[in-house]
Amino acid sequence: MTIDMTTAPDLLDVRGLSVEFPARGGGWVRAVSDVSLRVGQGESVGLVGESGSGKTVTSLAVMGLTRLTGGRIAEGSVAFDGRELTSLPEREWRALRGGGIGMIFQQPTRSLNPAFTVGDQIAESVRRHLGLGRRAARARAVEMLKLVEIPRAESRVDDYPHAFSGGMCQRVMIAMVMATNPRLLVADEPTTALDVTVQERILTLLRDLREQTGVALLFVSHDLAVVADLCERVVVMYAGEIIEDGTAGDVFYEPQHPYSAGLLASIPNPRAGIGKRLASIPGQIPSAGTWPAGCRFQARCGFAVPGVCDTAHPPLLPSPAGSLSRCVRAGEITLEGVAAG
Amino acid sequence: MLRFAGKRLLAAVPLLFIVPFLVFALINFAPGDPAYALAGDNPTPERIAMIRHNLGLDEPMFARYGQWVWSAMHGDLGVSFIADQNVTDLILRRASTTVSLVVVAMVIAVVFGMLFAILASLRPNGIFDRIVNWVSSIAIAVPAFWFGIVLASLFTVSLRLFPAFGYRPLADGFGTWLSFLVLPGLALGLLPAAEVALQLRSSLGTVLKSDYILNAEARGLSRLSVVLKHALKNAAVPVVTVLGFRVSEVLAGSVTLEIIYNMPGLGRLAVDSVLARDVPVLLGFVLFSTTIVVLVNLLVDISYGYFNPKVRT
């Protein structure tokens, strides 16, 4: 599917987004600061980071669910297909959610309402967004279940969520979201709670869906290996901000930030041999409200230079290799990426 | 679903036999000879013996109980000791009043309880939420019959908004029927309404934080649909349980309300039968209220199957 990416406006354009939450003892604390990312028409972008990096908060902000989860947008803009979303009235948000942007979640078994059949829940979305009648909506539900390869879809459509395994529930959720033809799919750690073999099948499913429908994908994960496979571009988040943003190839083979390199190094390499230790990044991610002055990663960084890295907060700038990086030393240091091949 | 209901029905039936038996046994094992108690003050030995024979008290207890059960299954509950009337007739004639009152009270409880709980949950910890919580907690301490007296004196006597006391059957028109039941229904329904409000608000609070609610919002469903359809069905189970418990209390309370509002219901009958030790009527009343409670418990059990599909397996 060829999309002329040079002339079509970005499907999703987030600029300078900051999200804050109420702090214990009053006041607000920022969980995400100055995040900018783009997803082009039909493009697949990975949003990577550890727990606490702010990636889920960002994905929820894209869906307009920040207020529901207790936070608020402090500043910045989120634009979908040229339309500014941060000031959108609730009524229009409800048309957009499901219809334009869809989201799938991490715990598929808990994300389906146990009191209604899966067919009911899919049909409900379809009736709401596509305006179909009861029978047509139900037919579409069956069709979608077949699309996500649920066997015996005609009878399974009347089953309750507790009759499905984790992997199947995730398929059902994908069916539910895709049934209303969204242009962008936000996937928040959709495979994290699943077995490895099931993971692979879900990822294949997502790949196939992209090919068939051209849906754009914002894939949020802490697992770089998964993202590598599926995404054309990768955005890495740390402590509430973006620290690297480039094509998948660039980030993997030539990372431009010590944190990205650290993440890559900690992917277990089956070819490394038995004696070698698993690499890990020492220390812990600073939580919201405790971000240090200067670079937020410097406490854990092997390349940190005192006086440089702990004073001024580094901006996100293009690095010599092409991807954007927040490391002031991006040009000087050589970082090891994944070995090609 | 049907099979589930059937199973529950079978489990419920034994209670209909056990409870009257319990009552029967209690009366039988009571201190003193029942016939002596029934014979009134200063009875002669001949009178006592005659009463014993009349009541069949000289036969063993189980035989008597068996006889009662047998007749009861044929619709014959015996004859009242005092009024010389057929017990079944007595009870059926007055049952519709009591049942109407209980139904109206429960409907009021459900409607108002649900209304306030849902509205309160829309703004958690807001002013309305806190008021509902506070008022509901306090309302539970209000004695229903006192509230009935206050309502009656206020609306009927002083303001003359509602008809004077009594009862009109449904056949006389829905509006008329309802007008006699509104005030006592409100009085009886206050406590269950408060309990429903508290319980539902609590369940809704928990349910609304679930992942599937977030998912429903993420699919762009309307807020109304999210709360009334998705959340409510999952929040229902503890509320229905509470309601089930309260029905027998409402039934108990109806006795006092019927007296205040001069309604020809089972309440007065029951009290009089106690004071006069009119055993057949008492037993008939026991059977009746047990049946109601059993039916209600059955409905509650069956509703679990509806609200929580996992239970049906």
Next chain:
Amino acid sequence: MTATTVAPTPSADQPEGGAVETSLLRGMLRRTTTVVAGGFLLLLIVVAILAPVVAPHDPNAQDVLNRLRPPSGEHLLGTDDYGRDVLSRIIFGARVSLVAAVQAAGLALVIGLPLGIIAGYVRGWLEVVLVRVMDAMMSTPSLVLAITIVAVLGPGITNAMLAIGLIMSPRFFRVARASTMNVRHETYIEASIALGCTGTRTVVRHILPNVLPPIVLVTSVSLGAAVAAESSLSFLGLGVKPPAASWGSMLTTAAANMDTAPFMAWPPGVMIFLTVLSFTYLGDGVRRGLTRTRAE
């Protein structure tokens, strides 16, 4: 990642400040409602004990010429349909209600608590039998049980409270049994039994402290419920024998004289309401206090 709010939901029972209380009393005094409730009940008890001293008139003294008078200097709450002073009857009625409540709740406690502990501790067939019996009692409509017992024993306040006490005992049983079972299967109990510690010792040292908080709550709520039940039964004429004063029987006259003296319903009604409410809040406060003390 699931949607979690960063902000903690303000919960009504977090005290301001964070210090853990070191004494039960301080724990209770933290909450204004508990203090007010406790104070009210204390006052009520004192008034009830000192009733003959405190009451301005003889509660049974009739004065037919002054029937149904509204509040005045002489009769602060007015008079009833026999000209008796309402205030004095309220004061003596407090005696009736409190004694009745203690009788009923006390009986329920004495029956339910030991049986519950035994059932939860000993398990086996004894437990099964007890649970079945208590379940049957709980499923019997309480009204049925109450009027049956009263029918058998005859009306009168003590008999009525006997009935109420019996009816309330399953609540105590359930709570005692559940708490006992909670602790019973902790490994340290099983260890102590294996070491030969006698049952009584184990019960007293380990099980009772665990059972106490929920039992206290149930007792307090049951005291309130017993007051309410006594008033209903007296209202129906199944409780106190006239002319004895009881809040419930005062409401009977109030109902009968609704058109001429609507004010009469308020003194007894308000007293019942306040007493029931106070017992509930007190019990909740004590339970919180006990739980917090144990938490150290």
